[in-house]
Amino acid sequence: MKKEITIYDIAADVGLSPTTVSRALSNHPRVKEVTRNKILHAAKNMGYQSNIFASSLRKRRSKSIGVIVPRLNSAFQSSVLAGMEKIATQAGYNLIISQSMESLEKEISNTKIMFNSRVDGLLVSKAGTTDNIEHFQPFFQKDIPVLFFDRVPENNHCTGVVINNTQAIYDATAHLIKEGCKRIVHVLGNLQINVYADRLKGYKYALMDHGFVFNADNVFTNELDEDSGERIVEKILKLNPRPDGLLVSNDTSAASCLIALKKRGIKVPEDLAIVGFNNDLISRMVEPNISTINYPSYHMGEVAMKNLINHLDDENQEILQKTNTITLRSALIIRDSSNRKH
Amino acid sequence: MKKEITIYDIAADVGLSPTTVSRALSNHPRVKEVTRNKILHAAKNMGYQSNIFASSLRKRRSKSIGVIVPRLNSAFQSSVLAGMEKIATQAGYNLIISQSMESLEKEISNTKIMFNSRVDGLLVSKAGTTDNIEHFQPFFQKDIPVLFFDRVPENNHCTGVVINNTQAIYDATAHLIKEGCKRIVHVLGNLQINVYADRLKGYKYALMDHGFVFNADNVFTNELDEDSGERIVEKILKLNPRPDGLLVSNDTSAASCLIALKKRGIKVPEDLAIVGFNNDLISRMVEPNISTINYPSYHMGEVAMKNLINHLDDENQEILQKTNTITLRSALIIRDSSNRKH
DNA sequence: TAGAAGTATGCAACCGATTTCAATACATTT
DNA sequence: AAATGTATTGAAATCGGTTGCATACTTCTA
Numbered sequence: 001m002k003k004e005i006t007i008y009d010i011a012a013d014v015g016l017s018p019t020t021v022s023r024a025l026s027n028h029p030r031v032k033e034v035t036r037n038k039i040l041h042a043a044k045n046m047g048y049q050s051n052i053f054a055s056s057l058r059k060r061r062s063k064s065i066g067v068i069v070p071r072l073n074s075a076f077q078s079s080v081l082a083g084m085e086k087i088a089t090q091a092g093y094n095l096i097i098s099q100s101m102e103s104l105e106k107e108i109s110n111t112k113i114m115f116n117s118r119v120d121g122l123l124v125s126k127a128g129t130t131d132n133i134e135h136f137q138p139f140f141q142k143d144i145p146v147l148f149f150d151r152v153p154e155n156n157h158c159t160g161v162v163i164n165n166t167q168a169i170y171d172a173t174a175h176l177i178k179e180g181c182k183r184i185v186h187v188l189g190n191l192q193i194n195v196y197a198d199r200l201k202g203y204k205y206a207l208m209d210h211g212f213v214f215n216a217d218n219v220f221t222n223e224l225d226e227d228s229g230e231r232i233v234e235k236i237l238k239l240n241p242r243p244d245g246l247l248v249s250n251d252t253s254a255a256s257c258l259i260a261l262k263k264r265g266i267k268v269p270e271d272l273a274i275v276g277f278n279n280d281l282i283s284r285m286v287e288p289n290i291s292t293i294n295y296p297s298y299h300m301g302e303v304a305m306k307n308l309i310n311h312l313d314d315e316n317q318e319i320l321q322k323t324n325t326i327t328l329r330s331a332l333i334i335r336d337s338s339n340r341k342h
Numbered sequence: 343m344k345k346e347i348t349i350y351d352i353a354a355d356v357g358l359s360p361t362t363v364s365r366a367l368s369n370h371p372r373v374k375e376v377t378r379n380k381i382l383h384a385a386k387n388m389g390y391q392s393n394i395f396a397s398s399l400r401k402r403r404s405k406s407i408g409v410i411v412p413r414l415n416s417a418f419q420s421s422v423l424a425g426m427e428k429i430a431t432q433a434g435y436n437l438i439i440s441q442s443m444e445s446l447e448k449e450i451s452n453t454k455i456m457f458n459s460r461v462d463g464l465l466v467s468k469a470g471t472t473d474n475i476e477h478f479q480p481f482f483q484k485d486i487p488v489l490f491f492d493r494v495p496e497n498n499h500c501t502g503v504v505i506n507n508t509q510a511i512y513d514a515t516a517h518l519i520k521e522g523c524k525r526i527v528h529v530l531g532n533l534q535i536n537v538y539a540d541r542l543k544g545y546k547y548a549l550m551d552h553g554f555v556f557n558a559d560n561v562f563t564n565e566l567d568e569d570s571g572e573r574i575v576e577k578i579l580k581l582n583p584r585p586d587g588l589l590v591s592n593d594t595s596a597a598s599c600l601i602a603l604k605k606r607g608i609k610v611p612e613d614l615a616i617v618g619f620n621n622d623l624i625s626r627m628v629e630p631n632i633s634t635i636n637y638p639s640y641h642m643g644e645v646a647m648k649n650l651i652n653h654l655d656d657e658n659q660e661i662l663q664k665t666n667t668i669t670l671r672s673a674l675i676i677r678d679s680s681n682r683k684h
Numbered sequence: 685t686a687g688a689a690g691t692a693t694g695c696a697a698c699c700g701a702t703t704t705c706a707a708t709a710c711a712t713t714t
Numbered sequence: 715a716a717a718t719g720t721a722t723t724g725a726a727a728t729c730g731g732t733t734g735c736a737t738a739c740t741t742c743t744a
Contacts, residue, residue: 006700016588017724022701032722049480052458053399054700057729062395064438064459072427073640084439085414089452095457096406096441099427110431116394116437117406138391226623255627262629281568285597287604287629298415348730359694364731374692396730399699 005048015290016040025050047265056118064094065308066114066206067123068107070151072099072163075252075280077125080149083301084123091309092119093126100127113141121308126151128190135165145311149304151193152325161304163330165195169202169294171332172275175291177210182187187220187232187257188249196221199249201276210218224249229256233264236272244272245338251276251283258337273338288336297329303328347390355386396615398460406436407650408456408464410449412493414441417594417622418639419467422491425643426465433651434459435462442469450477457481465648468493471531475500487653491646492668493535498626503646505672507537511544514589514617517633519552521682522613523587527635529562529574529599530591538563539617541591568593571598575606578614586614586681592624593618600679613679630678638670645670 007021014021016035024031024039031039034090042048056062065088069077075173081097088095096117100107107127114122115138122139124146133153139146152160169186176184186203188196204214222228232253236243248254254276261268268274268288276283276292283290303326349363356363358377360642366373366381373381383391398404411419423439430437437533443447449469456464457480458606464481475495481488487501494502511528514649518526528545530538546556562577562580564570574595578585590596596618610616610630618634624634645668 004700007732008700018701019703019724019726020722022703023723026538026702030722033721051700052460053395053401053404054729055397055702057393057399057700058702060729072424073417074422075415075417075420076626078414078417078423081420081439082413082415082441085439087442089455094438094455095440096436097423097427098437099424112433118393118394148456226626252623259627259629280623281594282627284568285601285624285628287601346730350730360731361694361696361733364733365693368732372692377692393730396699397732399701399730400732489696653710 004051005046006051007048010039010042010046010091013046015199017035059302060096061120062118064096064117064119065093065305066117066119067095067097068100068110068114068122068124069097070102070125070127072097072098076150076250076278076295079297080301080304082126083298084305085301087302087309089303091313093309100130102128104129104131106307111135111139114165117142120144120312122146123304123308124148126153126193131192134298145308147304147308148318151195151301154194157324159307159317159326161300161307161326161328162194162301163295163328165198166202166205168277168330168332169199169247170206171202172277172291172293173203173206173209175332175334176245176273176275176338177206177212179245179269179338181273183218183239183241183243184245184247185218185220185236185239185243186247186249187224187228187253189221189224191221203247218243222253224253226252226256228253229258229260232257233260237264242272246272246274249277251278251280251290251292253284254292254337255286258286258290259290266306269336269338269340273340275332275338279333283335291335291338294331297312298328300328343356345580346393347388348393349390351632352381352384352388352390355388357381364584377383378521389655403462404436404460404462405434406459407647408459408461409437410442410452410456410464410466412444412467414439414470416560418492418592418620418637421639422467422643422646425640425645426647427643429644429647429651433655435651442472444470446471446473451482451636453477457486462486462654462679464488465646465650466490468495468535470535473534485523487650489646493537493643496536499666501649501666501668503639503642503649503668503670505642505670508544508547510619510672510674511589512548513544514619514633514635515545515548516552517674517676518615518617518680519548519554520588521587521611521680523615525581525583525585526587526589527560527562527578527581527585528589528591529564529566529595530568531563531566533563538591540659560585564595568594568596568598570595571602572601573601574599580605584614587614588614588616590616591619593620593622593632593634596634596679597624597628600628601628611678611680611682614669615682617674617680621675625677633677634675636675638672642670 009020011018021039022324085095098110100110104127107130136146147159149161187201188199191197207214248257254274266272276290279294283292313331349360351365353360363381366378427437440452442452446469449472478488489501491503530541533539548554564574590599596616608614618632621634621636625634
């Protein structure tokens with residue numbers, strides 16, 4: 001391996017001390033303009049590259065931020081990550097990304113890796129099976145900020161960036177009721193996850209407020225993947241009387257249901273009205289377009305990252321500690337899958 | 343900030359030298375079993391956390407790999423990244439990810455950041471406007487392996503992991519011809535990108551081999567986004583005679599075209615047969631399902647990462663240098679959007 | 685039993701940038 | 715001219731793990 005150019009080499013070259021070189025390179029004000037230029041010039045000429053390990057070792061910060069998501073290959077998550085990357089890069093932070101594959105075990109292992117990598121802060125969207133946050137303890141103890149987004153743990157002292165899931169599904173349910181639905185089925189994911197637990201609440205409240213009685217038979221938890229439609233529709237068709245409204249907790253699954261229903265000759269929205277969640281591309285592409293909740297994923301990434309970085313840069317540690325929850329605006333988008341007035 | 347536990351503290355605690363502690367912690371064979379256990383035990387008790395900066399500084403490697411993609415929020419890219427993350431984590435490497443936003447300028451800046459972050463290797467899918475690879479020179483000079491995937495530069499000495507784009511579109515074109523299409527339009531992205539340039543070749547070759555004459559009017563370059571359908575269909579309808587086959591270089595755009603066509607009462611596949619590219623979720627969800635090229639994105643991520651890491655671990659540097667291109671299997675999937683026999 | 689060979693551990697010099705504490709040079713004020 | 719202030723620069727310690735070489739101690743061979 002070739003020899004690295006260090007500040008010592010530069011110092012020798014320009015006849016100054018490493019101290020001054022270091023200061024010049026980091027734009028310290030106490031270096032004469034002329035000196036600084038001379039040093040910068042020499043550094044460029046010699047092909048100097050700062051050694052971040054030495055720098056991080058001494059400064060005790062890595063200028064990198066860890067992100068743990070359940071899965072990288074999800075339309076929602078990748079959009080969040082895109083937002084995060086944009087802000088982080090602007091602020092001079094690197095992004096170290098890993099996925100928990102929805103497994104607590106992997107989340108714990110990733111958390112350890114992030115801790116050992118000495119990230120300056122951590123952004124997490126919980127795995128489905130995570131029911132405690134013990135494994136973040138090392139971060140708390142060292143006052144390394146941990147910020148959750150989308151899927152946040154219950155009863156904790158961490159900041160979370162979320163949408164109001166309860167309100168979102170409340171609105172969607174109320175909308176279906178207004179469209180004349182009498183029996184609304186709600187399909188959601190693992191109820192250990194706040195996101196789905198909150199939505200279920202919204203569903204219940206909306207029913208209650210509109211004079212309907214909650215019936216547990218109308219709630220299914222299910223994988224919300226591309227193949228889920230067949231399974232869900234089978235279950236729906238066994239119900240009597242047949243449901244006329246369907247709230248599905250993501251658009252992929254909603255689209256899959258739509259296809260399964262069409263295949264069986266059930267008309268959407270006439271026989272059964274559908275509302276999805278996320279406002280993914282797919283909701284705008286299937287026929288009929290699926291009503292959904294607009295989830296500001298990219299924006300969520302930006303906001304989460306911005307807050308974390310502000311916290312790091314300002315040394316204004318109270319801000320984040322005092323902020324418990326940042327709620328972003330989500331909104332019901334009504335499309336043809338639930339619009340019965342034409 | 344609380345004091346960190348270092349190997350010196352452990353050494354003092356167990357009455358040995360830091361050297362031995364260091365060796366014990368990294369499973370060096372020249373430490374007695376008993377001693378090692380004593381040290382590991384003490385380390386655990388004292389809450390020791392190794393300092394990777396110190397370690398990296400001394401060892402001159404970061405155990406991290408950089409990835410630069412055009413965009414994080416793309417179904418294709420996020421799937422590739424998922425595959426990469428899996429392999430990297432298994433092998434004990436961190437992933438530092440950034441996006442070039444299709445801009446050469448940003449790609450250059452990201453490359454610099456990756457270089458300064460001293461990644462042990464770099465994986466790149468080029469930005470659309472990148473026409474040279476000067477900015478990777480520092481990596482080449484330091485023998486840090488750079489491996490391209492999907493979008494690879496022309497005429498270079500780097501390894502690339504790709505599919506055979508020419509063959510893929512050749513097959514798709516031949517398929518459309520077999521279905522009776524007489525005038526086939528090909529819509530693709532920026533021709534500076536090898537991916538699209540190669541596909542254009544495949545299109546031309548297939549026409550030629552089947553006795554058709556290539557006509558530049560039948561080729562459009564276009565943004566391949568969700569809204570592209572309207573623009574593309576408008577152009578198609580201006581052609582005379584009206585085309586009866588359409589090859590679109592990604593499924594999102596193909597789906598968008600499909601919708602624009604249906605809106606105008608043009609029947610697919612009867613009036614116009616469509617083939618997309620990528621085998622994204624959306625191609626399986628719209629009506630009719632879109633024929634497409636299966637792109638093994640997750641697998642591509644795994645293969646690219648595996649090759650890079652093998653190269654790093656084995657010190658078997660020739661392997662990668664001698665391998666110029668790894669081509670993964672892609673395949674035409676025929677669905678209803680181009681299947682006229684029923 | 686001397687000497688060889690092998691095992692276990694330690695010393696001290698790294699890796700390269702940062703930062704505290706001072707020193708020096710120069711300018712300004714009284 | 716002396717005193718005070720200010721702008722520049724430097725010496726040396728530090729961050730914490732790794733590693734070449736040296737040393738102490740066993741065990742084995744001739």
